[in-house]
Amino acid sequence: MQLLLLGPQRKAPVLADAKRHMRLKGPLALVTAGWQEHETDDGELKSILGDKSINLGLYGRANQLFENDRELFDEHRAKQDELKQLQRFYRVRLNAAMAVYERFTLKHSEPPRLIEEATEAVLEDIRRLDEEHLERVLNNRREFARRTGLYERDSVLEQRAEVQALVNECAGIAIAGGHIAILLNRLRFFGMRACLQDKPVIAWSAGAMALSSKIVLFHDRPAQGPGYAEVLDSGLNLFEGVIPFPRARERLRIDDPARVSHLARRFAPARCVPLEADMWAELTSRMWRSFGARQFTDAGENIPWSSGVDAPTEMP
């Protein structure tokens, strides 16, 4: 297993270096489904990753699938509508819990020990809320698969076989960022998890998030709303124990120890790893190596992430 996680690469600052580091002999399979209708605008990407790279076209394939299988499309839309509703309900509860959490993190006259206990209790509530939500999302997905017979459907199996055949011709897989939910759905539809386990992978931004065991949405300065991080779904579970936060410097108030500490504590024991444009993290066998990557701490710091860190569990 060789997995490289990178931050945003729109101006591709380290993508070429990362690819060289992988020492691949052969073309890459590209996944740019997160770019949606711009999926095939991959000229610049191919100039960096190699002209012989093969875009798997997962976004276009899904559109084709839905056009040919209207029943599947209708079920998919209904599933997505329900997921949006579940996310809204979860957000209402989360916002209330976070308001309580924030109150406890203000200065108090009470003894610090009592405040810390109260804060930890609220954090425990938030963690439970996160897990409940993930469970509901998982059930939604399972029910969709059961109701549609997704994995036995001819229309799906045909596309999966095509994708697999293309991947077989490639030495590795590159997954670009973009819209995380759309990317994740397309990766799942076309059985990409199995492909990803067999090949070296380089993934950035939403691509990195999609491969994790927990996808966290985040923005401390949103145009609307309080900007509390929320869980979306489990990803493809290619690795555990690390939660990527791409472009953290821009999206998060990482100079605010209270905000950083909250993330680190809430998602512990997983490491919260901000991924900027000029760094990456590599997973081989069971070992993480950091190439400039950092991590958040309970104390609210953003410190270098040490290399040679064991991945906490066996790869699923």
Add this chain to the structure above:
Amino acid sequence: MKKLEKLLKCAHTPDGIAKLAQTDGFPLVEDGQAIFVFQGSSPSAVNVRHWVYGLPSVQPCTRVSGTDVWYAAVEMPQGSRVEYKFEVFHGDQSDWLKDPLNPHQARDPFGANSVCQGEGYERPEWTFRDDDAREGQIERHILTDTPLGDQEVGVYLPARMHPNRRYRLLVVHDGDDYVRYANLKVVLDNLIHRLDMAPVIAVLTNSRDRLTEYADDERHSEFIAQRLVPWAEDKYPLLAKPGARCIMGASFGAVASLSTAWRNPGFFGQLLLQSGSFAFTDIGEQRRGPAFDPVVEFVNAFRDAPGKPSNKVYMSCGMYESLIYENRSMYPFLQSTGMDVRLTEARDGHNWENWRDRLREGLSWIYPGPQWMYYE
């Protein structure tokens, strides 16, 4: 007040005022006050002229004895933004001048005014050109044979517009003025790039006779709802449903937006109304002048039978405008119709920079972007 003491000292020093302009900037702001400063030995009198409703619009300046420096201290709460000019007298003659000591100016169709920025005011960074933001473009078209005759419109197209995607529509009254004086194109480019708002196609309309056409003129409503929008939805990849149509405007443009929506209930799912000239009367004559007669007639009729023109309404108004009271009155009234309404007040006046500064909040609420979901 330290700054006043500093001013009085500098007034007596050669080049003192020029140096103070460099170190502190004019007007001087401190502790909820702004000190306006004019330098000139020949005037017989100097006034500060501003448009802050609630303060005397003429603030006489005091001459610092033995110098050519004039000043006036005016209340200026935290975060305020106020436009002004100096009225400079030479005998019986007076001229209105922009402040020669203040580089900050705001433009509008009538020229430019100087701008006093109170403590804590900062022009939002998203109103400046962002080199990382891909640029949209504006096309020009002429619609012929409309209820208002031939009409030239601009159409803003977002960067990387794709024919396979369907977009939301924004109809902008006084669209060219919004581009010129409120930086609308730069704002749209930035907000779309940052995912603060959904990408939109914006149709920029311009009236040759806004005092007539915007005051609940049936022809205007027909032009917008029965010619312009169908034309746009035919020509461009638009979603073509009420939830994906927003009509917006400022001042009389806000009246036109509300009136068009009222005459076509349910057609526009969203309204964005900035400093709406929503003059009305409960009894007696209106006192804003004859230009407001048809507006008052419309708003009175609307208040009698509002219906539910739309679903979501964003309103903004400056606290230093006389219209703040009408807008504060309209807010609960619009809510009572069942629409989802938001009103933002700002310490600013009836001007383009006030409307510019509210666009992020308004547009991101009306058409939220995929900020939470997109990680490029």
